[in-house]
Amino acid sequence: MSDTIQFSELGLPADVLTSITELGYEQPSPIQARAIPMLLEGRDILGQAQTGTGKTAAFALPNLAQVDTRSKSIQVLVLTPTRELAVQVAEAYQRYARHLKGFRVLPIYGGQSMQLQLRELKRGVHVVVGTPGRIIDHLGRGTLKLGELKTAVLDEADEMLNMGFLDDVEKILSHLPEKRQIALFSATMPQQIERVAKTYLKNPEHIEIAGSKKRNENIEQSLWVLKNERKREALVQVLEAEEYDASIIFVRTRLAAEELTIHLNARGYRCSALQGDMAQKQRETAINALRKGSLDVLIATDVAARGLDVERISLVINYDIPYDVEAYVHRIGRTGRAGRQGKAVLFATPRERRMQQAIERHLSVKLTKYDLPTRDEVEQRRIAELITDVKKELESKDLERYKKIAESLLEEMDVSGEEVLAAVLRSQRDGRPLLFDAMPTEQFEQREPREPRDSKPIQAVPEGYKRFRLNVGKSHGAQPKNIVGAIANEANMDANHIGRIDLFDYYTLVDLPDGMPKEVEAILKKARVAGRMLELRVWEDRPRSGKPRRDGKRDGRRSDSKGRGRGNDQRPPRRKSQ
Structure with missing residues (x-):
């Protein structure tokens, strides 16, 4: 269908x-x-499609067709699992509505100023895009009116399930007016999502896009496991070893x-x-330079690279692993x-192996070990490049001035x-040697597999983590x-980076990455779970070594860790949503 149909149809x-024509959209x-x-007809839909298949436009475009900008009331509510996705979706609405006079969209998520959100809601918005926790907060305050x-729209419903938000999602759905339309999108359809669909959607049209996981089949994906302090060295080695037109490096x-x-x-690379x-003009200058070939490498953050489309890019290097699979x-x-x-x-x-494994599960791929070419292979490629460059110069016939220099030498x-x-060859390589004195041909040593977690007693806080108390x-x-969902959403932290969680009767202990910014700690102090403020603080009340107390007894307080002692194993326990 989409091979021949046009958006105009x-x-x-x-x-x-x-708007979408100006943005370069051609066929849906x-x-x-x-x-x-289906959405334009007012039907409920259950869409099964992966990230990257264009589903944001699939619901945003018909939503905009139904928005009445003369009203200041909220007409569309979009729920997303993370604040990054909330911002991304809100920006997409804004782009698509560039010719819709008076249109207003508001992203709502934890960590953003509540006063800002309250002020914008009071002014009136047509579309709200938010995370479940903050939406629940506004519904409780009476500041989000859905009459x-x-x-x-439930975007990436299975991810909301995985992050423990499903109860909040259902609570939000129960606040919707009787006469409304619901669009639920999910990459997978676990039983809990099917139950939500049966409960809240009315005769939905089930749309499944087959084969969507194969969308990256023309991208060769590989993995290099290494220590953080070796990454710069490894980056240069990859750039030296790979043949590419242009590259983007993500940090x-x-x-x-x-x-x-x-x-x-x-080191002689043409990069920016x-x-x-960045100012929009600076951004456009850098992207155009990459597109035209005057730049070969861009180093970008995720936010900066949104919407980047340069055909020359043949190599992507994930220098820093992303916070989520999307x-x-x-x-x-x-x-x-x-x-x-x-x-x-x-x-x-x-x-970061858990995040790597999450990526593999999400894409149904196994990332292959990255193999560095040998020194001889890299040298031969560089020599071939040099020969090509020299041939081009000889063909230019604009060498008279250089001939005089050569004769003088x-x-x-x-x-x-x-x-x-x-x-001359040795001195004129822009900081990049033609030949190498030495070059590693093997990857950096990787860790041996962990022992089974059941064989380890509860011990000290794992290296790189700090233990916190929640109220x-x-x-x-x-x-x-609930703890995982609140921390992941409010602190903008991948759930895989959350360590051990021990639930007691009146408080909870959780291991979080050491060196967490103070502003993130401040956000988590005010975050809420089960209606209570977390009041996060560093846990110092119990010996970090796990040894007996001075009175000869061990800490006898019972926790809800269900025997999941892992010692220095940094992997969080598997959590199942009920």
């Missing part, structure tokens, strides 16, 4: 069509071609982008940083465009022409999944 209004993807007409809501922070840009420029706080999908999607072959390399420290130096040429426990109705 789907029934979208002229102002929305103008399969999920768009099937979902848009005139037309459509609710987590603006500072990392700036530092790596300096590092690579000093791409950051979220970000990984979007990152590697910068290559392998328009049917071209691409390559993606993921750097992961031993402590030969006259002044009592050496052969071959020796002069060799010296909520079993007696308040808290469960591990």
